[in-house]
Amino acid sequence: MGKTIAQKIFEAHLVDEPFGDVCVLKLDRVFCHEITTPTAIQDLVARGKDRVFDPDKIKAVIDHVTPAKDSKTALQGKILRQWAKRHGIKDFFDIGNNGVCHAIFPEKGFVRPGFTIIMGDSHTCTHGAFGAFAAGVGTTDLEVGILKGVASFKLPETFKIEIKGTLQAGVYAKDIILEVIRQISVDGATNMVIEFVGNVVAEMTMDQRMTLSNMAVEAGATSGICLPDMTTVTYLWPFIQQEYESPEAALADYTRFSSDADAVYAKTKTIDVSQLEPLTTFGYKPDNVRPVSQMAGTHVDQVYIGSCTNGRIEDLRVAAQVLKGKKIKATVRGIVSPATPKIFSMALEEGLIKIFMDAGFCVTNPTCGACLGMSNGVLADGEVAAATTNRNFNGRMGRGGMVHLMSPATAAATAVQGEITNSYLFVN
Amino acid sequence: MKKFKGKILCLDRSDINTDEIIPAKYLTEIEKRAMGPHLLEDLTLEGFDVQKDLKDIAAIVTRENFGCGSSREHAPWALEVNGVFVVIAQSFARIFRQNMFNCGMLAIALPKEQIEHLFECCKIGDSFLSVDLETATIQVTSQDKHFTLPFTISEFDKTLVETGGWLEYADANY
Numbered sequence: 275m276g277k278t279i280a281q282k283i284f285e286a287h288l289v290d291e292p293f294g295d296v297c298v299l300k301l302d303r304v305f306c307h308e309i310t311t312p313t314a315i316q317d318l319v320a321r322g323k324d325r326v327f328d329p330d331k332i333k334a335v336i337d338h339v340t341p342a343k344d345s346k347t348a349l350q351g352k353i354l355r356q357w358a359k360r361h362g363i364k365d366f367f368d369i370g371n372n373g374v375c376h377a378i379f380p381e382k383g384f385v386r387p388g389f390t391i392i393m394g395d396s397h398t399c400t401h402g403a404f405g406a407f408a409a410g411v412g413t414t415d416l417e418v419g420i421l422k423g424v425a426s427f428k429l430p431e432t433f434k435i436e437i438k439g440t441l442q443a444g445v446y447a448k449d450i451i452l453e454v455i456r457q458i459s460v461d462g463a464t465n466m467v468i469e470f471v472g473n474v475v476a477e478m479t480m481d482q483r484m485t486l487s488n489m490a491v492e493a494g495a496t497s498g499i500c501l502p503d504m505t506t507v508t509y510l511w512p513f514i515q516q517e518y519e520s521p522e523a524a525l526a527d528y529t530r531f532s533s534d535a536d537a538v539y540a541k542t543k544t545i546d547v548s549q550l551e552p553l554t555t556f557g558y559k560p561d562n563v564r565p566v567s568q569m570a571g572t573h574v575d576q577v578y579i580g581s582c583t584n585g586r587i588e589d590l591r592v593a594a595q596v597l598k599g600k601k602i603k604a605t606v607r608g609i610v611s612p613a614t615p616k617i618f619s620m621a622l623e624e625g626l627i628k629i630f631m632d633a634g635f636c637v638t639n640p641t642c643g644a645c646l647g648m649s650n651g652v653l654a655d656g657e658v659a660a661a662t663t664n665r666n667f668n669g670r671m672g673r674g675g676m677v678h679l680m681s682p683a684t685a686a687a688t689a690v691q692g693e694i695t696n697s698y699l700f701v702n
Numbered sequence: 703m704k705k706f707k708g709k710i711l712c713l714d715r716s717d718i719n720t721d722e723i724i725p726a727k728y729l730t731e732i733e734k735r736a737m738g739p740h741l742l743e744d745l746t747l748e749g750f751d752v753q754k755d756l757k758d759i760a761a762i763v764t765r766e767n768f769g770c771g772s773s774r775e776h777a778p779w780a781l782e783v784n785g786v787f788v789v790i791a792q793s794f795a796r797i798f799r800q801n802m803f804n805c806g807m808l809a810i811a812l813p814k815e816q817i818e819h820l821f822e823c824c825k826i827g828d829s830f831l832s833v834d835l836e837t838a839t840i841q842v843t844s845q846d847k848h849f850t851l852p853f854t855i856s857e858f859d860k861t862l863v864e865t866g867g868w869l870e871y872a873d874a875n876y
Contacts, residue, residue: 289876293858298876309729310774316732323873339730346730353732396773396797412775412801418872426858426868460717461767465796494770496796559717646726646772667721667771669744 276534278432280467283407302389304419306334310394312353314417327423335367373614373640376400376582383513387502388531403483405502431540436472439548444698447482448681451489452553456563464494480509481588492560502528554680558668575657576607577689581645584662585613589682594626596686597633603692608635660688706833708760712824719771724780737780769798804868
């Protein structure tokens with residue numbers, strides 16, 4: 275009987291099976307940010323166990339509220355900064371070098387196929403795009419990961435989702451994952467790993483795969499995995515060329531972590547996206563999804579382009595293509611937040627930042643900020659946002675605010691019109 | 703080990719997320735007890751009054767997919783500092799469920815009919831429960847009615863509750 279990629283990664287990392295159904299796994303990476311890590315650090319200090327299992331496997335960033343907005347967020351940054359320093363955590367990204375965790379860690383080459391990764395952040399599933407088992411956890415799991423380098427998981431079942439067909443113009447990875455969540459619902463993959471396969475996924479860039487994997491958790495999934503292929507290797511090549519003779523050799527090694535043809539899946543689903551329209555959310559759940567055409571005309575007060583879902587360079591290129599030579603509606607507050615300094619720098623060099631600014635967007639530094647209503651674009655009661663983020667929960671971007679999730683292209687078109695609009699009306 | 707005994711609060715909705723349990727703006731707090739006054743602050747639910755309904759509660763009974771969304775352990779902490787050590791639901795989001803047991807608290811999944819039964823009791827009047835981990839049963843008292851509900855708990859989860867949580871267990875074993 276064949277095995278799935280998740281089963282193979284679990285087998286390769288198994289430390290202990292203390293109670294049959296529980297797997298204690300060795301961790302390749304523990305990622306940390308300033309919101310969920312300081313409490314773990316404080317607790318370890320209080321217990322007299324202020325140690326780290328391996329400073330080279332721990333990567334840390336200040337990203338949720340940066341620059342600090344008040345004394346409390348300044349203290350969170352300070353605790354993380356001092357901890358990274360005293361334990362020799364070299365890969366710590368502070369102001370000037372910091373970006374959204376799920377964008378900067380892959381960009382730095384920290385993720386490899388077959389890795390086990392945890393972070394105190396639900397969108398850690400993003401790193402599954404590289405063929406890793408990456409899962410969001412709470413602070414206690416994070417604390418144990420920091421101290422012992424292990425984490426416990428039940429061996430997850432796998433939900434194989436095949437994405438096939440040919441995308442129409444104006445339809446992107448964001449629309450695909452919204453369609454997946456619409457079809458399987460917000461708990462359709464709870465306690466399962468989603469394995470994304472099919473010709474559409476095979477043809478996607480790593481940026482697009484990260485958008486897809488990022489929102490797997492919105493369907494309840496533990497991780498959203500794309501199988502490693504030459505696209506994965508090409509992305510990683512600058513970081514692995516010392517390890518392998520050739521990209522082909524790297525691929526041969528990484529395909530150890532690929533699902534067997536006769537692997538057993540708990541569920542399978544095929545979605546043909548050839549007729550898929552651009553989508554957006556209504557209501558307060560990520561599975562409340564409708565075609566943009568049905569939501570057209572909905573007034574918005576703010577358009578936010580950024581986040582770990584859609585703040586990467588390809589997202590900014592797509593949005594800038596829509597915005598080029600246009601002004602956003604005077605009634606709209608446009609905010610764009612490139613997800614990392616490198617993305618910001620590329621956007622500057624490519625002239626994208628000028629396009630955003632000429633169109634009337636405010637360009638912020640890389641941060642999670644507005645996505646979870648912490649800083650840099652919080653909504654007032656009764657306001658409506660069009661956002662390229664991942665959660666439309668009631669009050670997510672500010673108490674009393676409504677969030678419509680959508681692709682960067684749709685968000686840019688919506689900014690120009692001041693109401694929810696299909697991007698293909700703007701691009702030739 | 704914590705005591706799982708006291709008044710039940712029924713929250714009649716599925717997909718209550720961790721942003722509703724504790725809004726993100728309080729994630730700037732480092733101390734667990736700072737979550738205390740803000741439990742369920744942003745939950746909009748017909749018939750639920752955050753000012754009155756949290757008084758003296760020790761357990762929450764709710765529907766499907768409780769605790770979805772953000773991984774924040776601040777959600778179980780907000781429950782813990784308010785004395786709510788047990789949540790009973792038809793189903794849980796994975797991270798929230800794991801966070802509860804990691805903190806030595808209980809997230810008990812029950813079949814729909816039994817959840818329905820608990821909701822009926824709560825409609826009639828104040829209801830109380832007591833969880834016996836050894837026998838894996840929940841004793842419910844509602845007005846003049848008393849009944850017992852069995853539940854399933856894995857050996858691992860039970861051990862976490864008994865030892866106080868995952869940190870204690872992992873530190874002793876790995």
